Amino acid sequence: MSIFTLIKIAVRALFRNRMRTFLSVLGIVIGVAAVITMVAMGEGSKKSIKEQMTAMGTNAITIMPNQSRRGGVQLDASSSNETLEEEDVIALRNEATYIDAVSPLMTVGGQAIVGNNNSPTSLSGVSADYLKIRNYEIADGVMFDDEADRMAKVCVIGQTVVKNLFPDTDPIGKTIRYKSIPLKVIGTLKAKGSGDFGQDQDDIIFTPYQTVMKRFGATTKIRQILANSIGEGYAAKATEEIMTILKERRNWTKPTDPFRVFTQEEMIQMVTSTSDMLSLVLTAIAGISLLVGGIGIMNIMYVSVTERTKEIGLRMAIGARGRDILLQFLIESILISLLGGAIGIGIGVAASEIVKNVMNWPMSVSVTSIIVSFGVCFATGVFFGWYPARKASRLDPIEALRFE
Amino acid sequence: MQADSPILSVQNLRRDFKMGNEIVHALRGVSFDIHNGEFVTIMGTSGSGKSTMLNILGCMDRPTSGHYILDGEHTETLKRDALAKIRSQKIGFVFQSYNLLSRTSAIENVELPLLYNPNISAAERHHRAVEALKRVGLESRMNHLPNQLSGGQQQRVAIARALVNDPVIILADEATGNLDTRTSYEIMMIFQELNQQGKTIAFVTHEPDIATFSTRTITLRDGLVKKDVMNTSVQDARAALEALPPPEVFDEEEESNEEEKA
Numbered sequence: 001m002s003i004f005t006l007i008k009i010a011v012r013a014l015f016r017n018r019m020r021t022f023l024s025v026l027g028i029v030i031g032v033a034a035v036i037t038m039v040a041m042g043e044g045s046k047k048s049i050k051e052q053m054t055a056m057g058t059n060a061i062t063i064m065p066n067q068s069r070r071g072g073v074q075l076d077a078s079s080s081n082e083t084l085e086e087e088d089v090i091a092l093r094n095e096a097t098y099i100d101a102v103s104p105l106m107t108v109g110g111q112a113i114v115g116n117n118n119s120p121t122s123l124s125g126v127s128a129d130y131l132k133i134r135n136y137e138i139a140d141g142v143m144f145d146d147e148a149d150r151m152a153k154v155c156v157i158g159q160t161v162v163k164n165l166f167p168d169t170d171p172i173g174k175t176i177r178y179k180s181i182p183l184k185v186i187g188t189l190k191a192k193g194s195g196d197f198g199q200d201q202d203d204i205i206f207t208p209y210q211t212v213m214k215r216f217g218a219t220t221k222i223r224q225i226l227a228n229s230i231g232e233g234y235a236a237k238a239t240e241e242i243m244t245i246l247k248e249r250r251n252w253t254k255p256t257d258p259f260r261v262f263t264q265e266e267m268i269q270m271v272t273s274t275s276d277m278l279s280l281v282l283t284a285i286a287g288i289s290l291l292v293g294g295i296g297i298m299n300i301m302y303v304s305v306t307e308r309t310k311e312i313g314l315r316m317a318i319g320a321r322g323r324d325i326l327l328q329f330l331i332e333s334i335l336i337s338l339l340g341g342a343i344g345i346g347i348g349v350a351a352s353e354i355v356k357n358v359m360n361w362p363m364s365v366s367v368t369s370i371i372v373s374f375g376v377c378f379a380t381g382v383f384f385g386w387y388p389a390r391k392a393s394r395l396d397p398i399e400a401l402r403f404e
Numbered sequence: 405m406q407a408d409s410p411i412l413s414v415q416n417l418r419r420d421f422k423m424g425n426e427i428v429h430a431l432r433g434v435s436f437d438i439h440n441g442e443f444v445t446i447m448g449t450s451g452s453g454k455s456t457m458l459n460i461l462g463c464m465d466r467p468t469s470g471h472y473i474l475d476g477e478h479t480e481t482l483k484r485d486a487l488a489k490i491r492s493q494k495i496g497f498v499f500q501s502y503n504l505l506s507r508t509s510a511i512e513n514v515e516l517p518l519l520y521n522p523n524i525s526a527a528e529r530h531h532r533a534v535e536a537l538k539r540v541g542l543e544s545r546m547n548h549l550p551n552q553l554s555g556g557q558q559q560r561v562a563i564a565r566a567l568v569n570d571p572v573i574i575l576a577d578e579a580t581g582n583l584d585t586r587t588s589y590e591i592m593m594i595f596q597e598l599n600q601q602g603k604t605i606a607f608v609t610h611e612p613d614i615a616t617f618s619t620r621t622i623t624l625r626d627g628l629v630k631k632d633v634m635n636t637s638v639q640d641a642r643a644a645l646e647a648l649p650p651p652e653v654f655d656e657e658e659e660s661n662e663e664e665k666a
Binding site: 016316319323 | 499569
């Protein structure tokens with residue numbers, strides 16, 4: 001029997017039991033739509049994190065004190081035994097060959113005030129190199145100089161801060177107060193836009209790191225150093241070199257590393273691993289609903305086979321082979337699941353778009369997830385249709401004809 | 405006609421069934437030949453083995469021992485698929501309860517056996533189905549569904565279905581069992597016409613008057629052939645039909661005929 005004829009027969013049989021077919025299809029539709037939406041959610045958040053991290057600069061390397069662990073509990077960075085110092089920054093700048101920019105990053109929380117205006121912006125103590133590492137550019141004025149402006153009460157501000165504090169005036173030369181300390185604005189940054197999670201990359205105030213160390217923190221410890229490798233392929237070499245320089249400065253002999261050095265790639269992995277886990281769990285739950293849909297198909301196919309025992313007997317009596325009967329029922333279940341798959345994909349994609357536009361969540365429907373869903377549907381149809389179809393194909397024509 | 409080699413030959417056919425610990429001997433060594441163009445009725449009371457006989461003749465069951473040669477082919481050793489192929493190409497079935505597919509038009513029911521023959525195109529299928537329906541006088545009801553047809557008409561569709569693959573033998577299983585006398589005779593009339601056109605027919609029945617329309621009667625009892633006689637005075641179904649008292653309820657056609665005569 002030709003495949004076309006088989007499909008025609010199957011379509012007609014499904015059409016005859018419209019309600020039953022509709023409900024079986026619905027099971028698959030819900031499963032597939034859930035999978036597509038969940039995967040889109042997971043992919044979307046991952047993609048947006050990646051984009052953000054990439055926007056920060058792909059060659060960035062982060063150096064942090066190695067956190068000490070006690071009984072599996074990770075203590076925060078400040079409790080580390082080994083700390084970074086200004087000399088480390090200088091040593092890296094002078095000695096390292098695979099990096100072309102180094103900057104400490106010291107963050108202070110608070111708000112900036114000018115007259116009646118205020119801006120709840122954290123203050124970042126950095127060196128001039130930071131612009132290069134994070135891909136910022138000066139819009140107006142100048143960036144401070146590491147040597148000349150050492151400990152100077154100056155700052156460079158992002159566009160959001162400009163908007164908050166200086167809605168109608170030119171900020172250059174004005175003074176802002178941060179935790180009662182006056183800082184003179186010497187430059188503004190070009191707008192970078194917002195990241196996907198709504199955090200504003202222009203809501204930023206830069207000041208020399210020495211200023212933060214002396215005036216805000218009264219400390220010699222540096223929390224974090226950022227560096228920029230000289231190119232795409234040099235991250236690993238740069239990492240190795242940084243570690244060597246830091247160890248040499250300390251005559252480090254212990255087997256464990258004193259610091260942790262991450263490339264941007266590793267940072268992305270670290271940040272996305274949580275979201276990966278979450279999306280895996282969500283997808284698994286959605287997958288279970290697809291499984292339930294499949295069991296629904298199997299159930300209905302068993303009913304269908306029993307109900308049509310006499311028809312099967314007749315078809316066999318007039319020459320149908322077991323294979324013909326098997327295919328007839330298998331195609332029915334595959335049609336149910338593919339139909340469910342197609343509708344489910346449609347609904348899943350639509351739901352993702354709605355969530356994206358209405359709730360502003362980062363959603364990304366991948367072509368892979370659509371193809372895989374469709375494939376899974378086909379497999380579901382074959383898998384759950386197989387046993388009922390085989391049962392049908394193995395019926396004894398004499399017994400089947402006698403069935404009432 | 406008897407000089408031909410037989411179209412069908414059963415030799416010492418046995419069929420045992422296991423029922424729990426007991427073995428039931430449904431057939432205990434049956435032998436006969438059926439030649440091309442014969443109209444054979446197989447008679448017997450229930451339990452005589454005639455259903456078992458028909459299942460084996462129809463290649464739906466295999467004998468425990470003995471030989472069954474259909475159209476020159478030994479069938480007793482064939483596998484399921486090979487038997488299905490024989491059913492598809494050499495046998496036409498007519499059942500007591502018609503067994504038409506519901507919600508499927510007459511023409512599609514007739515086309516059904518040809519669907520399982522890959523060598524026949526859709527156009528050929530349709531053409532042959534129309535021809536078969538013409539032979540049973542139902543070409544005007546091609547697109548009717550089974551539930552829109554009377555019992556006799558449904559059985560005629562079933563006969564057309566049995567004809568459509570041009571089988572070497574038509575096997576009928578109590579084909580008039582669900583019908584009243586008048587309709588039974590109409591059906592027998594069709595069988596006689598087909599037989600006169602050269603079709604070989606084996607007709608299982610337990611009604612002796614049906615057997616009088618055939619050319620030969622094989623009677624089974626307790627799994628053995630009890631009698632195998634040529635029918636010397638074959639009754640003409642058409643004549644028998646006309647001899648019946650007129651039906652009490654006229655259908656429209658006959659009413660209009662009556663009016664014309666008046």
